[in-house]
Amino acid sequence: MAVEQQAGELAPVMVFALVGALGVGAQWLAWRLRMPAIVLMLLAGLAVGPGLDLFDPARDIGPLMAPMVAIAVAIILFEGGLTLNLQSLRGAAEGVWRLVIIGAPLGWLGSTLALHYAAGLDWPVAAVFGGIMIVTGPTVIAPLLRQARLARRPAQLLQWEAIVNDPVGALAAVLAFEVVLVMAASETAGGAALSMAWGIVVALVLGLGAGWGLVRAFTAGHVPEFMKVPVLFAVLLGVFALSDTVLHESGLLTVTVMGVYMANTDLPSYAELRRFKEHATVLLVSGVFILLAASMNMEALALLDARAAVFVVVTILLVRPITVMVSLVGTKVAMNERLLVAFTGPRGVVLVAVAGLFGERLVALGFEDAARLTPLAFALVAATVVLHGFSLRPLGQLLGLAGQGVPGVIIVGGSQFSASLGKALSELEVPVLISDPNRTHLRTAREAGLRTFFGDILSEAAEHGVEIVNFGRVLAVTDNDAYNTLVATDLAPEFGRENVYQLRRAKEDNARHALPATLGGRKIGGELGYYEIARHMSQGWKVRATKLSDSYTLEDWQRDNPDAVPLAELAAGGGLSFVTRETEAKGGDGTRLVALGPPRDTAD
Missing domain, CATH: 3.40.50.720 (NAD(P)-binding Rossmann-like Domain)
Incomplete structure (x- = not known):
């Protein structure tokens, strides 16, 4: 017998329609107004959620919320791995390698310290969130660069850093979460390390094996063209679920490794697969962002206190500049280019999506302050996107690095x-x-x-x-x-x-x-x-x-x-x-x- 719908509760079909309309509509309106889409998606989600109370994911779709977000994040991270072509990266500037090899761990450390001392989070929660804060938002930086029309080297540094650090930041957050998860479930450090190592090995084997199998099948013609994308999605979801049964949340590592492997093979259908994945990611990103924004309630918004504001300021004005300046020491990158990159670090939807996913998991493990992850992620994303969206071009012109005139x-x-x-x-x-x-x-x-x-x-x-x-x-x-x-x-x-x-x-x-x-x-x-x-x-x-x-x-x-x-x-x-x-x-x-x-x- 069907359960009667309570007053004020939306039917699941209406929820999906509303999320799709708001997400895609916000992105289209942002394109028309030449504004960062993420800002309008944030406003739309907050308006229908805590603002007007028209939509509450926990109330209207209940148990579907967590698996939907988890699958969407997995597909988003796979698409991020699919952009990491190492052959193309070899032609990038030396500074890109520095921003990845030195900048990623240094940014992880700086973000963790800021989260602990400025925002007041416990060390385990700060370490998990600090990992994903490495990501500078590849879906956000591209339109900003096109609008600002920067000189090639700083634009290349910002663009490649965002592309490469997208899967790197996700991996950092996944690994940190695995450590917290295993330590919470194991009695000894040895048992935790063994479980952690086993989960990572399984994730690597599944990711590489699935990627290798798909490439061989696609190249040999065992899968017709019209079925390549459906087969890709089916395998992606399969290995994600299988890896998660071995070690919780290791599926995110699996799909990221799978994407990186497929990006570095001479797959004839790579361009078509990647383009379709990009389109799917746009829909998923907007949907996840609307869901997470609508999930915010007044209690969660109340967690954005003065310490949250200090955290955002410290991240933008201290952590990011120090990370970039230290990473680029000894390179041929000019000082004005270093300053531009140092004060440009917009965060995107991936940060919010992964923070919302891990925040819920950490709260279930007993880390109560993890409930602040989603509000802090929204605050950081909104602050950086608005700030850099309006300041990147003037800053580039001030430093002599922005193109003049019309495109x-x-x-x-x-x-x-x-x-x-x-x-x-x-x-x-x-x-x-x-x-x-x-x-x-x-x-x-x-x-x-x-x-x-x-x-x-x-x-x-x-x-x-x-x-x-x-x-x-x-x-x-x-x-x-x-x-x-x-x-x-x-x-x-x-x-x-x-x-x-x-x-x-x-x-x-x-x-x-x-x-x-x-x-x-x-x-x-x-x-x-x-x-x-x-x-x-x-x-x-x-x-x-x-x-x-x-x-x-x-x-x-x-x-x-x-x-x-x-x-x-x-x-x-x-x-x-x-x-x-x-x-x-x-x-x-x-x-x-x-x-x-x-x-x-x-x-x-």
């Missing part, structure tokens, strides 16, 4: 047209990079003084040699329509589909050559393809920028230049937008219109 443009394909377009944009102080694997094609761009990259923009060399965070748009304008489509499709998840463009394909209006809407980028250049533009360039056409005003409007320019093709416009406020088939030039006072047009002496 740059990567033009893929060297030619007279790309050089002319790049020069016109550069004169408007828009950063431009022209890429081509043929050095000869870059000659015109180099002669024009433009920055070039000799190589394939989709290669690993470009990933480590191009300051991607300084660019916001990509134009694929090579003579190969298929390659243009490949570039636009591959870079769309990185830059956003609305920010990747390509030239019109030959015969694209023919149904036999039509492509799905999911492939390629937005079309620029009107109805002109590569060879039509090349013919115009050989006849003396050029890309020019014209300033519009109230006295010389867009209509006046169109009347004077009937054959010209608008390409982009830079608004008076500094916003750059490209003209596509779906959009038209808007003009306006102070707008600079960039267009391809015939020689001046032949223009009407």
Whole structure:
């Protein structure tokens, strides 16, 4: 017989719908408002939870809460391990290794001391939470870097530190928790050490074995493409549960090791698997954050006293700077770069999720002060995200490490047209990079003084040699329509589909050559393809920028230049937008219109 629903209690289906709507809605609204998504998720969870009392996870979903959070954290940590490609890390700066090898244990120690002496937590609880505090939030730092447009080395240091320390911090917290768990359950230190060692061995064997088995099965074709992701999820959940039966919470170590192993194999489906995992992680991260925020009650919020504020200040102004400055001693990293990295350490959802999971476990073991872990995690995340979200770019500009002006443009394909377009944009102080694997094609761009990259923009060399965070748009304008489509499709998840463009394909209006809407980028250049533009360039056409005003409007320019093709416009406020088939030039006072047009002496 079904249990009657109490007044004010939400049905489980309504709970899942509410969590999904709030989490995804908060992330979309944050994208529209250019704000850190985690701040809006925090506010949404607190509003429907302790604020309006519309949703209480303990009341509305009860025993489902703990396993849901545990599985979500396991998948999040697996995705974090899946980002740790050691081959790519070899090309990173020396400072990244220092921040991991020296910074991680030093940060663990400093965070533990701050938690004990500033926040007043017991040593076992402080050690567990101090481990996960190593993580600087890879899901938070990426949008901050793109918004701030920092110089390559400090951006690389911050980005790689976040990626590598994501699984490292999780492992530190898991190991610390295992020590506490085993010591609490064992009578002797020898028995505790033996149980701990056995759990770690089982976790490593299961993680490496599952990763090896999946890679072999995927590579040999034993699993069809459409089943690879479901099989991956099934194995992931299986080894997580199996490892947990041997030693509680060792499953987190297992799935992290599994992800790291799979990231460092030549798996053909790696990119597709990782991209899907990233999408799943976005949903899980938002869901877990909403659940944990809604679980906060007034009693838990009351635990955020003056000592909590002191802990946050000590962590931001002492622990993080000391960790970074000591780690980078003796490196070639300049002092202004060290200072920027030292005062930039935003924490993310992984911190809150793991803190909520371990906090509940520690309370069950008798550590009453572990109830403060989730409120402290929320306080630290909110403080660091808000602080760095609004201060990173001004601090970077103050230290001479932030890009100026509007986000740059990567033009893929060297030619007279790309050089002319790049020069016109550069004169408007828009950063431009022209890429081509043929050095000869870059000659015109180099002669024009433009920055070039000799190589394939989709290669690993470009990933480590191009300051991607300084660019916001990509134009694929090579003579190969298929390659243009490949570039636009591959870079769309990185830059956003609305920010990747390509030239019109030959015969694209023919149904036999039509492509799905999911492939390629937005079309620029009107109805002109590569060879039509090349013919115009050989006849003396050029890309020019014209300033519009109230006295010389867009209509006046169109009347004077009937054959010209608008390409982009830079608004008076500094916003750059490209003209596509779906959009038209808007003009306006102070707008600079960039267009391809015939020689001046032949223009009407």
